[in-house]
Amino acid sequence: MPRASTQTIDPALDAAALLRRVGFFGLFVVLPVLAQVARRAAVILAPIAVVLLLIAGGIDRRQRPMAPAMRRLLTAPAFLAGALVILWSALSLAWTPFLGPAGERLANLVGTIALGLVAYLVLPDRMRSANLYLLPLGVTAGAIVAIVLGIFGARMAPGAEEDGALDRGLILLILLLWPALAWLRSRRRDREALVVALLVAAALTVQPDATQIAALAVGAVAYAITSVRPKRGVALTALVSAILLAAAPILPFLARPVASALFGPLSPAALSLKSWQRVVTSEPVRLVTGHGLETALRGRLVGLVPVNAPTTALFEFWYELGIVGAFAAAFALYAAVRRAGRDAPALVPGAMACFASAFAIACLGIGLTTVWWLATLAIAVMIFIAVERGQFRTSRPKVARLRRLREDGAAGPIAG
Secondary structure (H helix, E strand, O other): OOOOOOOOOOHHHHHHHHHHHHHHHHHHHHHHHHOOOOOOHHHHHHHHHHHHHHHHHHHHOOEOOHHHHHHHHHOOHHHHHHHHHHHHHHHHHHOOOOHHHHHHHHHHHHHHHHHHHHHHHHOEOOOOHHHHOHHHHHHHHHHHHHHHHHHHHHHOOOOOOOOOHHHHHHHHHHHHHHHHHHHHHHOOOHHHHHHHHHHHHHHHHHOOOHHHHHHHHHHHHHHHHHHHOHHHHHHHHHHHHHHHHHOHHHHHHHHHHHHHHHHOOOOHHHHHHHHHHHHHHHOOOHHHHOOOOOHHHHHHHHOOOOOOOOOOHHHHHHHHHHHHHHHHHHHHHHHHHHHOOOOOHHHHHHHHHHHHHHHHHHHHHHOOOOHHHHHHHHHHHHHHHHHHOOOOOOOOHHHHHHHHHHHHHHHHHHHO
């Protein structure tokens, strides 16, 4: 009588694996491609992927225990400092002149953070390599689509240039490039990593944009420094980003003479820095409290803010949240950079490059809390956590023991 198979098929586990694969495929492959032609791709696809991961985790329970994970997260210095930023943003609703839009903006911010927390909790404790290899595949496909759109332009996607979809898609590619490289390098696939990096660089040069090229270059410098000197690269990335954010009101006084000498005193850059100087000196008390959420953007429409004032995170943090919000955000950024990759040293260069690129993009014109930008940052963090949880080696002691026994058996007759 044939022996019954010891392997049992569990349809629930198969369904969970399928849902998880679909969620990661949408996040790793569909999103980088669709983002090149659809400006709200990140805002739409990220929640769908998280819901699929949530359902899969509810079925097979392969995520980490929730209580220790929440305790570790809620007591982290970076999280506490970030919570202070959110609390101060909520308090600033009391003195902002744009209460309705500011409340909506705060709700978007809280919702994006909640989405990231859910993703952190439902990601499996151990990521399968088959799922993570989808990431470089998706970045490669997105870069190829961006190159084609950059060459053929409106004939391929008539509305992509007008609504800025391609610009947003390229920014997403810059941030996703670094976790893709980190994963490939951790698997000793250096040639594939080089191909992915060259394709993303080519996508940026087909339709050149100064902000995007600068962000990629800054990330590449951080990657190179951290690869050679990991501790120095982490410390440099953390210090530079935190100091720039904390000391932002001093920057226009230092940068305006340089901009005037390089581009002329009437250049847009010099005039923008002059407007920033005027804002700093005209209301010094507001440097403490800030003007409240949404004032940096909507204040331009009603004359509260000069039209040519900078549209960067450095200006908006100080103008809207003052010294409390800016210092708390600087400390949160510093603590997060110092903590990143501590459990997986192979990922540290990629993590520093991603931090540096994201900070450069924010400093060069994205602003503070645009919804698609927040969603993009949450996706980048989520993907890095997934890559970190794929850094494990499965040991097979039985196979190793059998190999040693086989070698000893082969050497025995010779010795005899």
